[in-house]
Amino acid sequence: MANFPSDLKYAKTHEWLKLDGDIATIGITDFAQGELSDIVYVEITAVGKTIKRDESIGTIEAVKAVSDLYSPVSGEVTEANEALKDSPASVNKDPYGAGWMAKIRISDPTELASLLDAAAYAELAAKSAHH
Amino acid sequence: MLKLTPFHDRHLAAGGRMVDFAGYDLPVQFHGIIPEHNRVRNTVGVFDVSHMGRIEVRGRDALAFINRVTTNDASKLAVYQAQYSVLCYPDGGIVDDLVVYRLPDCYFLVVNGANNEKDTAWLHEHLSGEVQMENITEVQAQLAIQGPKAEPAIQKVCSIPLTPVGFYWAAHCEVAGVKALVSRTGYTGEDGFEAYFPAASALRVWDAIFAAGKEFDIEPIGLGARDTLRMEMKMALYGNDIDKNTNPIEAGLSWVVALDKPEGFIGSDVLKRVEEEKPARRLVCTEMQDRSIARPHYPITVQGQLVGNVTSGTLSPSLNKGIALGYVKRQFAKAGTEVQIDIRGRTAAALIVKPPFYKHGSVRKGQSGKA
Numbered sequence: 001m002a003n004f005p006s007d008l009k010y011a012k013t014h015e016w017l018k019l020d021g022d023i024a025t026i027g028i029t030d031f032a033q034g035e036l037s038d039i040v041y042v043e044i045t046a047v048g049k050t051i052k053r054d055e056s057i058g059t060i061e062a063v064k065a066v067s068d069l070y071s072p073v074s075g076e077v078t079e080a081n082e083a084l085k086d087s088p089a090s091v092n093k094d095p096y097g098a099g100w101m102a103k104i105r106i107s108d109p110t111e112l113a114s115l116l117d118a119a120a121y122a123e124l125a126a127k128s129a130h131h
Numbered sequence: 132m133l134k135l136t137p138f139h140d141r142h143l144a145a146g147g148r149m150v151d152f153a154g155y156d157l158p159v160q161f162h163g164i165i166p167e168h169n170r171v172r173n174t175v176g177v178f179d180v181s182h183m184g185r186i187e188v189r190g191r192d193a194l195a196f197i198n199r200v201t202t203n204d205a206s207k208l209a210v211y212q213a214q215y216s217v218l219c220y221p222d223g224g225i226v227d228d229l230v231v232y233r234l235p236d237c238y239f240l241v242v243n244g245a246n247n248e249k250d251t252a253w254l255h256e257h258l259s260g261e262v263q264m265e266n267i268t269e270v271q272a273q274l275a276i277q278g279p280k281a282e283p284a285i286q287k288v289c290s291i292p293l294t295p296v297g298f299y300w301a302a303h304c305e306v307a308g309v310k311a312l313v314s315r316t317g318y319t320g321e322d323g324f325e326a327y328f329p330a331a332s333a334l335r336v337w338d339a340i341f342a343a344g345k346e347f348d349i350e351p352i353g354l355g356a357r358d359t360l361r362m363e364m365k366m367a368l369y370g371n372d373i374d375k376n377t378n379p380i381e382a383g384l385s386w387v388v389a390l391d392k393p394e395g396f397i398g399s400d401v402l403k404r405v406e407e408e409k410p411a412r413r414l415v416c417t418e419m420q421d422r423s424i425a426r427p428h429y430p431i432t433v434q435g436q437l438v439g440n441v442t443s444g445t446l447s448p449s450l451n452k453g454i455a456l457g458y459v460k461r462q463f464a465k466a467g468t469e470v471q472i473d474i475r476g477r478t479a480a481a482l483i484v485k486p487p488f489y490k491h492g493s494v495r496k497g498q499s500g501k502a
Contacts, residue, residue: 037148037355038164040446041422059475061424063164063446064355066475085422092163 002030005096010121011072024073027100031125036062039091044080044102053111069101073111079103136181137272137333145351152354153244155182160353167356168448171319175278175344176352184247185268189237192260197238199396200257202379204389208233213299213314215387219398223378226253227369232301243369272333277323279493284344298495307339320364320492359445363489365416371427372414372442372456381410413464416486419453423479430473431457438463449489
């Protein structure tokens with residue numbers, strides 16, 4: 001079963017977020033990596049840009065299909081995980097650790113209140129799963 | 132309501148992620164498209180292809196009928212020989228691609244699952260003479276056992292020696308004591324077999340094949356890897372690379388279009404003209420020159436001019452680079468031509484290459500020549 005650490009916040013679009021001061025680290029959830037499977041390329045196109053919440057900041061290529069990475073918060077994209085260029089499979093193996101995707105300096109902390117906690121996200125993931 | 136193949140419980144037990152495919156609940160993957168792909172390239176994997184449409188055609192005029200509706204020349208088939216072929220509309224567009232077997236008591240057609248009903252209706256519409264047709268899809272199971280170790284694996288549970296069965300030849304035998312038709316055919320570029328047997332005995336065959344293949348780390352393979360394996364070989368997929376708006380000449384399937392059949396066939400007039408005038412576009416193989424992956428419908432351009440579109444694209448697990456099939460205008464179809472593919476607004480360089488992408492498949496084509 002997919003794992004959802006309780007110290008993270010989650011978006012309905014299957015990203016996780018961890019806050020450290022005003023810097024949010026984001027990635028995709030264990031559920032999302034399992035659905036995409038075989039991630040082969042992650043490209044964060046918005047480094048240095050100021051973005052709005054739910055805006056696409058990059059793309060995730062799996063063997064099967066491509067999907068957008070959406071930012072769960074507004075702010076400035078300060079960094080992309082360069083290590084994923086050589087080891088995109090980290091997203092599958094360690095989605096909350098080595099598989100992190102981008103860091104964002106958040107501009108509106110009130111947005112965090114609308115993100116889900118682990119229990120609420122687990123419920124959402126269970127509903128979205130294939131049967 | 133989704134239909135289930137006889138192997139549905141086995142897929143669930145193996146952790147298959149199930150999706151709707153051609154109206155059946157089928158596994159898109161088990162533990163990952165890349166490892167499953169590599170399993171088939173390296174040893175052996177098993178595909179449940181029971182969703183394929185299976186049609187028996189018999190009667191005095193069966194051959195004449197089949198030769199009228201298919202593009203290849205079925206009169207050249209010896210008993211137990213098979214051929215890849217195409218059903219065309221009168222305008223040369225493709226109804227479906229299929230395999231035609233000549234068996235001792237009938238012709239046996241295997242069509243795409245998603246086209247089974249459409250094809251059956253199309254064939255009924257064009258029946259002539261003394262011909263009986265029976266769709267046996269529901270009562271029969273079909274497995275594809277593919278990979279360089281496919282033969283040693285299934286030989287252990289097969290009642291006849293398989294080495295003499297050549298590429299695109301078949302034999303009746305018993306697999307795990309179950310009467311079956313086994314042919315050396317497939318959709319992966321590897322050596323391998325397809326086995327047809329009664330749905331009622333399906334699990335017995337499945338379990339015996341998996342036990343026999345254990346020493347080769349045999350695994351069930353999902354639709355995801357089926358797609359990457361066929362793409363690396365430039366094998367067309369109906370609905371992506373071929374459909375009613377494409378013809379077999381431009382799709383590179385002239386080798387199964389027998390324009391010299393004396394009676395002609397449905398679509399032959401148009402296809403003759405296409406062949407003579409040369410098609411306006413061709414289905415080509417393109418390799419991405421960076422990490423990009425092209426997907427269906429992405430535009431193909433040369434110096435900013437639209438010259439075609441991608442029809443299939445993926446990361447090639449064997450080559451570890453992006454590969455795509457697509458139609459381009461004929462003058463840009465030559466191997467070595469540099470093109471660009473529009474990847475969601477970004478231009479990526481791609482090179483047209485000779486098929487297939489993957490050149491080390493174990494398929495034993497030489498043995499029988501093409502039917």
